[in-house]
Amino acid sequence: MKPLPTPTASGVRITGDHYQWLIAWMGCLTLLRENTTGAANPVVSVGVEADGVGKLDDVVLLRRTPPHTYMQVKYAVGSATPVNEAYLTDPSPAGGPSILSKIATAWRTLSADSTDVDLALVTNRAPDPGDPLTAVRDARTQLLLPKAADGGPRSQAGKARARWAHNAGLSEAKLHDLLSCLRFDLARDLPRVQEQLELLMAASGLRHDEQAINDGANWVAQQVRNGHRTITLDMVKAAVDTLKLKIGPARAVLSIATLKPDPVAGEADHTIDWVDRFETSSEFTKRRPLAPATWAQLQEDIEAAPAHLRGRTAISVTGSIRLAPAFLTGTAFRMVTGADLAVLQRGQLWSTNDPYDTDWQPTAEEHALDQGDDLAVAVNVTVRAQDLTHDVLDHLRDQHTPVATLLVLTPPAGPKDGSIPDSQAANALAVGIRDTLRRATRTTPRIHLFLACPMGLALLLGHRWNRLRPTVVYEDVRSAQGYEAAFTVEA
Template identity: 35%
Template structure:
């Protein structure tokens, strides 16, 4: 679903409905979903409310008193970075800079006795070369405590002094404000759509593209009507009016394996392994620095599953940036045979384990002799053919397998081989059954599993991976670099 971008329309904040307004409405719908979910602390949503300074676009009122105030900024060119110029530039008509707006709002809210959490929400990227902004902690979205530790005379310290002069305040006041100012950069429309759809699933709502458009439209109507305060009852009434309800609320399990999520507060349970991995970017993170970390991560998954089960939660939405082996293992630990259902938003479409099956041709099967042991190696190639890489790895490492079972779509591997959630369910069943059949004809003590396909399919395959031999799942290390053994799954 692409949010519409009309050239003109009903009166709004600027008199014309622009894409930036739709982006803000999408952020507003996400906030409404956070209020709606029973596990959240937020009780009231406010839109462009008066009396809070210049951070009034989206306000979430918390029962605990830690309210969140978001300033939403859209740009047609998100490569225009958040840098010192962007934060301190003042409009020609004697207006305030963005930094001044945050500072003035912080002072106003602090005087009112509220401990505000202020957020800059934008699709712009953060300038990593800035001596102060480059200190932002990806785990907290804050510049502090790193800014407080800036050594005198350093570039970061100099920038703090420049900000104090720009704001007409002390350096200490700048640092105090930065304790409350969260930077949420790089929030693209597609990324926020996926987040919204995950939250819709978590709330037991329909979550396809049409449902998302209707949800965002609810916020658009509130804005055009001049609604300022939205309660949970208001949101519930609109959800029912728009016929968005489909199921009971779900838990959210967030796995931050190769990249951090900027909104871990959405999750019922959140895991963060980013610092365990080699590499300084998601594409480079393929294995941990210490091989023993696979055991740490495996134990973390078990602990997360135990926490969900202890709370009686049997429907789980999976979120986060992870690779094939992790998707598969999470699905296996949340196994279908335990009565749990899982769901994941795959490129804007919810793939759920209980989606109605859509028939697909049986995968093409071929068997290659390895003659290096009594185990069975399995290569699943949905998006690419992994056979050359897997056979090369098996030979180089003397993988203890008698044979390699290769499973691919009948039309060959390609990036559109799985046409949606129903086909993913059918493929998960067929792929598992093919491995079962091979084990029936030639028993093996262990399966060595290599996957190339959509993450959602790996999740659903793991979810149905029962009555199969104990399995070691491998992760691809990149072209020509082989594989690494990751998790073990008892099946």
């Protein structure tokens, strides 16, 4: 890719405005989805450059009951200015109050009657790793606390707190109160914002391509130009109709993350965050829970998810998980419960309710082991056939797993990229696999399941996993033993 030319001042301003409209459109999606899915305390309107809230007026989410959310949105075309003490406490270019001072002034006004508030500085700037306070930001909550409160008055953090308090015109105790509700939503660059919007638009039952995202942001910009500083639910519904965005039902969001943080976890109706409870710091090498965390604990958390989403039947699963947890999530919301699960798979929304014409009967290949009475099953969509078969056979022999036969199931076109082109095909194959196994396991005590397939298929397959035998689901942990038993599910 060729480098882009240096942007002009007007180009920077236009991009900054578009960034703000994208954030505001995200608020509109929250307004739409929460009111459609029956959230307990939904957003009731979205303010854009709202009146009476000081410098935290760029995007405001007003809920049925407090805390309301007040955002200051700031965009930078480069990364030369990280978020640190200087960025927050230096006077404005015109010599006016600092960013921190303006936020503190707005906070005093908004919380004057002791009303709880949720404040956010939203920017594509990253935190300064050398700053005593912003460097200790908690990525889960986006708050600087509790670590920013560590250390006495002579520590680097303590001296920084004193300077921040002086700049903000607050006592250190009041600064602590401000930092307890001021989120630093940092490093939120345009690609990440667009990824969040893609996921939220899909969960809202809307088209989620780049054009649809831009249409939504441009609609917000038009409302601002027309003088509409408050956007209501009826306005958003009308925009969805006018822009022809609606394609399906709005869904509750279930966020499950084990490999990397989920960009929409903050918008989720229920969140399972295991990123720090899996081995290694790289999303590409995370394979198993890090002791003392266990697969059994993760299974308990996933199987408890339906209770947290009671009454919600249309559910969008977001986050980054491997195949065994994806399959288990499907079984937690099985078809017999009436749930409709959906997940984005390479830009397509795969839903368990998508219709199909005929079942896809998988190709089946048997390998005798004669080590017991159980059946081992390998679902192979993505790996070269002989490689997966050899790996699973080696594992079963090395571990003396009590199986009589390994049954390898592949799509009719064989295991390769693109063998499952869309959601309809994925559902057809999931049903074909399930029905094949119903016939093959009538007298089998237990199934040992190995998966090499798109995550979406694992979810859809688990959703339809009924009238089968108790199933041990394995995860590829890339260790000397190859696979590890992760979960046991009743079927």
